[in-house]
Amino acid sequence: MFYSRPAARSPTSIARAMLIRRPDDLKSSEITPQSLYVDRRQFVGAAGALALGALVAPGVLGASPLGTAASGSRRQDDKITSEEDATSYNNYYEFGTDKEEPKELAKNFKTKPWNIEIAGMVKAPRTMSFDDLFRALPVQDKIFRHRCVEAWSMVIPWQGTPLKDIIARCEPLPGAKFVEFTTLFDPRRMPGQARPALPWPYKEALRMDEAMNPLALLATGMYGKPLPNQNGAPVRLVVPWKYGFKGIKGIVKIRFTDQMPKTTWNDIASAEYGFYANVNPAVDHPRWSQAKERRIGQFLKIPTLPFNGYAEQVASMYAGMDLRKNY
Amino acid sequence: MAPAASPATGVTWRDRSAPFVKRWVRPALWALVILPLVSMVVRLVLSQLGANPIEDLEHETGRWTLRLLASSLAVTPLITFTRWGWLIAQRRFLGLAAFSYAALHLSIYIGVDNFFNVSDIVEDVLKHLYITVGMLGFVLMVPLAITSTKGWIKQLGGKRWTQLHRLAYLAATAGCVHFLWAVKKDKTEPLLYVAVFVMLFALRVVGRKPGRHT
Numbered sequence: 001m002f003y004s005r006p007a008a009r010s011p012t013s014i015a016r017a018m019l020i021r022r023p024d025d026l027k028s029s030e031i032t033p034q035s036l037y038v039d040r041r042q043f044v045g046a047a048g049a050l051a052l053g054a055l056v057a058p059g060v061l062g063a064s065p066l067g068t069a070a071s072g073s074r075r076q077d078d079k080i081t082s083e084e085d086a087t088s089y090n091n092y093y094e095f096g097t098d099k100e101e102p103k104e105l106a107k108n109f110k111t112k113p114w115n116i117e118i119a120g121m122v123k124a125p126r127t128m129s130f131d132d133l134f135r136a137l138p139v140q141d142k143i144f145r146h147r148c149v150e151a152w153s154m155v156i157p158w159q160g161t162p163l164k165d166i167i168a169r170c171e172p173l174p175g176a177k178f179v180e181f182t183t184l185f186d187p188r189r190m191p192g193q194a195r196p197a198l199p200w201p202y203k204e205a206l207r208m209d210e211a212m213n214p215l216a217l218l219a220t221g222m223y224g225k226p227l228p229n230q231n232g233a234p235v236r237l238v239v240p241w242k243y244g245f246k247g248i249k250g251i252v253k254i255r256f257t258d259q260m261p262k263t264t265w266n267d268i269a270s271a272e273y274g275f276y277a278n279v280n281p282a283v284d285h286p287r288w289s290q291a292k293e294r295r296i297g298q299f300l301k302i303p304t305l306p307f308n309g310y311a312e313q314v315a316s317m318y319a320g321m322d323l324r325k326n327y
Numbered sequence: 328m329a330p331a332a333s334p335a336t337g338v339t340w341r342d343r344s345a346p347f348v349k350r351w352v353r354p355a356l357w358a359l360v361i362l363p364l365v366s367m368v369v370r371l372v373l374s375q376l377g378a379n380p381i382e383d384l385e386h387e388t389g390r391w392t393l394r395l396l397a398s399s400l401a402v403t404p405l406i407t408f409t410r411w412g413w414l415i416a417q418r419r420f421l422g423l424a425a426f427s428y429a430a431l432h433l434s435i436y437i438g439v440d441n442f443f444n445v446s447d448i449v450e451d452v453l454k455h456l457y458i459t460v461g462m463l464g465f466v467l468m469v470p471l472a473i474t475s476t477k478g479w480i481k482q483l484g485g486k487r488w489t490q491l492h493r494l495a496y497l498a499a500t501a502g503c504v505h506f507l508w509a510v511k512k513d514k515t516e517p518l519l520y521v522a523v524f525v526m527l528f529a530l531r532v533v534g535r536k537p538g539r540h541t
Binding site: 086088100197198268284289292300 | 509
């Protein structure tokens with residue numbers, strides 16, 4: 001269901017430390033093997049492109065990178081979203097509530113130095129530098145579908161470390177049941193925080209078993225480059241079977257707890273945004289349908305899949321739960 | 328053109344303002360109405376509409392519907408304050424322009440966003456209140472557009488015509504609610520539109536002369 005390339009076959013793992021410290025040293029062609037992008041490449045049909053005219057972002061090369069799982073013809077639709085679209089259409093209210101704002105307003109955001117506090121139910125609460133937290137952990141390439149709660153979606157090639165590897169490094173106590181993440185709060189650096197658009201700082205959380213699922217990723221790069229500021233630099237969460245708002249950006253704190261933490265959107269509008277927020281076409285947002293989605297760069301809406309198409313890997317974690325109540 | 332009396336204001340305007348209106352006011356208003364559309368088309372063709380152009384077009388046409396509706400509702404208070412009777416013909420122009428953008432907005436929703444998928448659209452209208460309210464706003468504008476002609480004013484009679492055209496305020500309210508409910512969290516922009524319409528409503532109530540119902 002997802003495409004995973006072991007780090008050993010990718011120069012990216014060697015590159016991350018360099019990437020973070022000296023991004024200028026590397027050309028993007030050196031970071032990500034070209035084969036990653038040209039595998040099973042499909043070009044947007046000329047006829048289709050003509051029919052859709054200018055509505056289709058130009059120059060999007062097709063690729064169907066998400067593996068060959070059995071769940072139908074949908075795989076054919078999974079073309080990687082253009083990097084331009086993925087880096088200019090962002091919900092990151094810390095840098096403005098318009099989707100075009102973060103790219104502009106995060107332009108000069110400094111992510112070095114960056115510290116991450118490890119707190120709560122861990123063997124040794126401490127603050128680690130970004131470099132120390134990720135040191136010597138291999139970088140993996142993961143291409144995931146990304147489904148926003150607003151009914152649009154993308155396909156994004158991430159680079160990062162499975163969350164479970166970072167959790168192991170944090171050494172949580174056996175009683176920890178949830179892991180909570182917090183975004184940086186610094187209105188001078190994050191101009192969107194000057195207004196109370198959301199209760200700052202942004203917080204998100206996962207149940208421990210969700211966090212340990214191999215699909216959960218702490219992303220430090222995308223499209224073979226360091227994570228752009230507007231996409232959550234230097235590190236963000238990626239949980240591809242959940243709506244995008246679970247993917248907290250600019251993480252400065254990871255806290256382990258035995259109580260279900262308050263999470264931002266659930267806290268301000270619990271009727272609209274649940275704690276779990278698993279992608280579910282059968283449960284509408286109270287104000288709009290979740291049955292379909294608009295894949296950015298494509299014209300026709302496509303059906304939304306349960307768990308965003310990752311049911312095989314994640315559905316068992318919710319066995320016996322009423323997903324209409326636990327939306 | 329013969330002096331015309333507006334059923335809504337009773338203000339008479341004379342021939343002598345006609346050349347001015349024809350030469351300056353109308354072209355300016357046409358520009359106001361056409362330029363946003365031209366800008367949208369140009370940006371669409373040049374792929375400058377961002378990652379989600381369909382959403383952009385919906386939002387832009389929606390905004391212009393409300394802006395033009397507000398402009399048309401501003402005409403009567405403006406006449407009350409300035410006594411520029413010739414403005415009254417521009418009210419119809421602006422009202423029809425607002426209706427045109429509303430029709431474009433709805434067409435994009437039906438034909439582009441949902442690609443004429445009737446069952447999806449029907450379900451959306453029935454299940455999702457902000458769509459229901461938006462649709463209501465459009466439906467309310469239809470009789471106003473139809474009866475905007477001189478013939479219809481005559482046929483209905485000034486008083487009934489005026490009463491009917493108060494629906495414009497209801498349509499504006501529906502438009503604002505539609506906008507407010509469509510927005511996920513940051514309500515600043517729709518609230519600005521609400522503020523403008525509230526002001527326009529207030530001006531009408533204040534401007535109303537005792538004993539006369541306009």
